[in-house]
Amino acid sequence: MPAAKSPDPARRSERSRRAILAAARELVSEVGYAKVSIEAIAARAGVGKQTIYRWWPSRGAVIFDSFLALSEGAEGMALPDTGDLAADLKLVMRATAAEFADPAFEAPIRALNAEIINDPELARQYHEKLAAPVDEAKRERLRSAQRAGQLPPDIDLDLFLEFLYGPFYQRWLTRGGPLTPEYADSLVDLTLRAFRA
Amino acid sequence: MPAAKSPDPARRSERSRRAILAAARELVSEVGYAKVSIEAIAARAGVGKQTIYRWWPSRGAVIFDSFLALSEGAEGMALPDTGDLAADLKLVMRATAAEFADPAFEAPIRALNAEIINDPELARQYHEKLAAPVDEAKRERLRSAQRAGQLPPDIDLDLFLEFLYGPFYQRWLTRGGPLTPEYADSLVDLTLRAFRA
Amino acid sequence: MPAAKSPDPARRSERSRRAILAAARELVSEVGYAKVSIEAIAARAGVGKQTIYRWWPSRGAVIFDSFLALSEGAEGMALPDTGDLAADLKLVMRATAAEFADPAFEAPIRALNAEIINDPELARQYHEKLAAPVDEAKRERLRSAQRAGQLPPDIDLDLFLEFLYGPFYQRWLTRGGPLTPEYADSLVDLTLRAFRA
Amino acid sequence: MPAAKSPDPARRSERSRRAILAAARELVSEVGYAKVSIEAIAARAGVGKQTIYRWWPSRGAVIFDSFLALSEGAEGMALPDTGDLAADLKLVMRATAAEFADPAFEAPIRALNAEIINDPELARQYHEKLAAPVDEAKRERLRSAQRAGQLPPDIDLDLFLEFLYGPFYQRWLTRGGPLTPEYADSLVDLTLRAFRA
DNA sequence: ATATAACCGAGACGGTACGTCCAGTCTTTGA
DNA sequence: TCAAAGACTGGACGTACCGTCTCGGTTATAT
Numbered sequence: 001m002p003a004a005k006s007p008d009p010a011r012r013s014e015r016s017r018r019a020i021l022a023a024a025r026e027l028v029s030e031v032g033y034a035k036v037s038i039e040a041i042a043a044r045a046g047v048g049k050q051t052i053y054r055w056w057p058s059r060g061a062v063i064f065d066s067f068l069a070l071s072e073g074a075e076g077m078a079l080p081d082t083g084d085l086a087a088d089l090k091l092v093m094r095a096t097a098a099e100f101a102d103p104a105f106e107a108p109i110r111a112l113n114a115e116i117i118n119d120p121e122l123a124r125q126y127h128e129k130l131a132a133p134v135d136e137a138k139r140e141r142l143r144s145a146q147r148a149g150q151l152p153p154d155i156d157l158d159l160f161l162e163f164l165y166g167p168f169y170q171r172w173l174t175r176g177g178p179l180t181p182e183y184a185d186s187l188v189d190l191t192l193r194a195f196r197a
Numbered sequence: 198m199p200a201a202k203s204p205d206p207a208r209r210s211e212r213s214r215r216a217i218l219a220a221a222r223e224l225v226s227e228v229g230y231a232k233v234s235i236e237a238i239a240a241r242a243g244v245g246k247q248t249i250y251r252w253w254p255s256r257g258a259v260i261f262d263s264f265l266a267l268s269e270g271a272e273g274m275a276l277p278d279t280g281d282l283a284a285d286l287k288l289v290m291r292a293t294a295a296e297f298a299d300p301a302f303e304a305p306i307r308a309l310n311a312e313i314i315n316d317p318e319l320a321r322q323y324h325e326k327l328a329a330p331v332d333e334a335k336r337e338r339l340r341s342a343q344r345a346g347q348l349p350p351d352i353d354l355d356l357f358l359e360f361l362y363g364p365f366y367q368r369w370l371t372r373g374g375p376l377t378p379e380y381a382d383s384l385v386d387l388t389l390r391a392f393r394a
Numbered sequence: 395m396p397a398a399k400s401p402d403p404a405r406r407s408e409r410s411r412r413a414i415l416a417a418a419r420e421l422v423s424e425v426g427y428a429k430v431s432i433e434a435i436a437a438r439a440g441v442g443k444q445t446i447y448r449w450w451p452s453r454g455a456v457i458f459d460s461f462l463a464l465s466e467g468a469e470g471m472a473l474p475d476t477g478d479l480a481a482d483l484k485l486v487m488r489a490t491a492a493e494f495a496d497p498a499f500e501a502p503i504r505a506l507n508a509e510i511i512n513d514p515e516l517a518r519q520y521h522e523k524l525a526a527p528v529d530e531a532k533r534e535r536l537r538s539a540q541r542a543g544q545l546p547p548d549i550d551l552d553l554f555l556e557f558l559y560g561p562f563y564q565r566w567l568t569r570g571g572p573l574t575p576e577y578a579d580s581l582v583d584l585t586l587r588a589f590r591a
Numbered sequence: 592m593p594a595a596k597s598p599d600p601a602r603r604s605e606r607s608r609r610a611i612l613a614a615a616r617e618l619v620s621e622v623g624y625a626k627v628s629i630e631a632i633a634a635r636a637g638v639g640k641q642t643i644y645r646w647w648p649s650r651g652a653v654i655f656d657s658f659l660a661l662s663e664g665a666e667g668m669a670l671p672d673t674g675d676l677a678a679d680l681k682l683v684m685r686a687t688a689a690e691f692a693d694p695a696f697e698a699p700i701r702a703l704n705a706e707i708i709n710d711p712e713l714a715r716q717y718h719e720k721l722a723a724p725v726d727e728a729k730r731e732r733l734r735s736a737q738r739a740g741q742l743p744p745d746i747d748l749d750l751f752l753e754f755l756y757g758p759f760y761q762r763w764l765t766r767g768g769p770l771t772p773e774y775a776d777s778l779v780d781l782t783l784r785a786f787r788a
Numbered sequence: 789a790t791a792t793a794a795c796c797g798a799g800a801c802g803g804t805a806c807g808t809c810c811a812g813t814c815t816t817t818g819a
Numbered sequence: 820t821c822a823a824a825g826a827c828t829g830g831a832c833g834t835a836c837c838g839t840c841t842c843g844g845t846t847a848t849a850t
Contacts, residue, residue, distance in 0.1 A: 116371060117314075174313060244822085244824095445796065510765060511764050561750075563761045604826070642828080
């Protein structure tokens with residue numbers, strides 16, 4: 001009893017799908033997110049525009065999918081677990097800070113975030129496909145810390161992560177200040193203090 | 198010996214400036230931020246397109262200015278100060294949460310944030326013109342708490358605010374969850390615990 | 395030893411053929427000749443596009459066939475023969491003029507003529523399938539007049555018909571003037587005078 | 592008190608107008624009328640598509656105008672006048688027949704006629720701009736014949752011309768037969784007989 | 789009686805062109 | 820002497836169809 005409103009995915013050309021996502025990825029890195037047009041993607045992919053419009057609802061969705069395709073297979077990720085929660089988290093946060101300071105990495109991520117802000121469906125997909133696996137890995141590290149007695153067993157792990165990343169995210173997005181290693185350390189220390197028994 | 202490259206502001210028509218900003222504001226609320234075009238603003242304001250291009254560098258800048266014009270005069274704001282910091286902050290956070298849940302308010306703010314993300318100059322103006330006065334009011338309340346011995350005297354007030362608002366901001370922007378009053382309270386409690394001596 | 399390049403007509407689905415021609419006819423009268431697309435015909439007929447492309451070489455051919463199907467069975471037509479050639483021809487010409495003034499009739503015939511102009515094959519078919527039987531009926535009336543001594547026995551009947559209908563056709567196609575009953579009469583009188591002994 | 596709905600022609604770019612008409616003419620002769628697209632004209636002319644849409648209502652109108660531009664200045668034409676009407680007309684008709692048999696000339700004229708058939712406005716312009724001057728020259732020759740006593744003074748000259756050209760036009764458009772010199776002569780002889788006293 | 793070939797509905801595909809919108813620049817004109 | 824009005828080139832939009840191409844699912848002979 002399928003709704004069957006959208007076209008039959010069985011007939012979809014895998015070759016075209018791949019070409020489109022590859023073209024989208026290339027174009028984003030070549031001319032920047034804002035200047036990538038459906039027309040350019042279609043031309044680069046050797047595909048009719050209709051083939052894009054048939055399977056994606058918007059430019060944002062295509063490009064988002066091209067990001068997704070990149071991170072596929074990154075499933076079984078895990079955070080370092082040396083037994084020292086604070087040290088491990090600082091390592092991760094410092095790495096993240098470094099990553100976000102790299103201009104080549106920064107531009108598309110900013111664009112992606114701008115898109116997500118205005119498009120609830122994209123936001124949903126972002127959480128489901130991109131954020132969920134990463135968040136689960138983080139929660140797993142926190143659970144390990146709980147088992148080790150380094151964190152109270154009854155805290156809300158998602159809230160913990162929001163405290164850890166929220167300030168970071170805000171500062172980065174609004175360019176409210178530099179993402180220094182010391183800043184990364186502060187976030188970890190303060191968050192731990194907030195949640196420690 | 199000024200560089201004097203940009204047009205002489207003295208010659209600027211105040212009537213046109215006002216009409217443009219008013220038109221921009223109206224159009225944003227009528228058709229949504231993303232669909233407002235320079236052309237439409239010019240037509241609505243009864244102004245030549247050139248007059249817009251002469252004074253603003255981008256569509257984002259015009260619309261941002263039209264937001265600014267709204268909040269002018271909101272200078273001398275102050276947060277409630279009953280002597281109970283936690284209660285006062287919770288009041289403010291709950292009000293903010295309610296405000297951000299109002300769709301009429303939400304849409305343009307989301308659009309503004311999306312624009313800020315990708316445009317450093319806009320971000321700079323945002324901090325300087327919009328965020329600064331509000332942040333100063335918040336800091337003033339915290340200083341009052343420090344004087345009352347409710348907060349250690351040596352903490353970084355900006356970091357405190359980042360902890361208070363960062364999680365909130367992230368959750369709202371990415372639609373990571375509902376902004377309930379309880380959530381608002383949690384943010385206050387946890388932030389206070391992180392910074393309390 | 396037939397060439398047998400084209401598909402075997404024996405396997406052709408009569409049901410589809412009829413549905414296509416019916417759909418074409420309906421669409422022409424609904425949206426006008428120029429706006430009828432193969433895709434629309436196929437959809438309306440509940441038929442795959444390929445089925446149309448298999449049996450007809452062009453859009454014009456399909457629609458032309460749908461016209462043909464209408465006039466099938468109009469074989470044994472005959473012109474009135476009261477013995478008075480001029481009167482009979484005037485009757486016919488006036489009727490034709492009235493017919494061509496009817497907008498419902500006019501539009502598709504104009505479109506058909508436009509198509510014929512640019513497509514020699516369609517022109518051939520037009521003469522063979524549509525014009526021939528009608529012309530033969532007209533010639534028969536003229537032969538009857540020859541037998542009655544109202545027309546010289548050696549005149550070129552086709553040329554006679556060209557004189558009778560040529561001015562009419564030109565005036566109608568190029569909208570060079572109104573097709574009044576008096577005009578119809580003039581054509582008959584002048585043509586008769588040109589060919590009378 | 593002008594209606595002033597359409598754009599002010601005073602602001603029209605003469606350079607663009609010329610480039611568009613030239614491009615249209617070139618493309619018609621290069622790829623044939625049917626395959627000339629607005630897009631191609633714009634590209635060839637180095638002009639935005641909007642500039643074409645601003646000043647012409649349809650593709651047909653542009654191309655028609657490009658024909659018009661060709662025949663501008665062909666105002667003061669005159670038919671031969673040796674004193675022998677029949678001979679002069681035969682000369683003209685034979686020349687016309689030869690002209691219409693030339694494929695290079697034929698194709699665009701066919702296309703033009705097809706367009707005129709379906710577009711009343713184009714038909715109106717055709718009569719006013721293209722046919723009128725030529726017809727006037729023909730009528731002038733006939734009036735000369737009337738003064739010379741070779742034609743009755745009270746005949747309808749337009750009707751005369753319809754008889755002369757109608758059969759010709761019909762035969763050519765529908766490919767009803769060859770346009771031989773003998774055929775041309777017959778048209779002249781029969782028309783003269785029809786209208787002679 | 790069954791394979792096997794063609795036809796069939798369906799519709800995805802690479803493309804071309806449509807007619808519209810808007811960006812950002814350039815030109816004319818009226819106050 | 821401005822600035823409004825708006826025409827200009829150019830690029831992209833999202834849509835409509837083109838004609839070709841599979842895809843399974845019937846027929847309908849031709850073994």
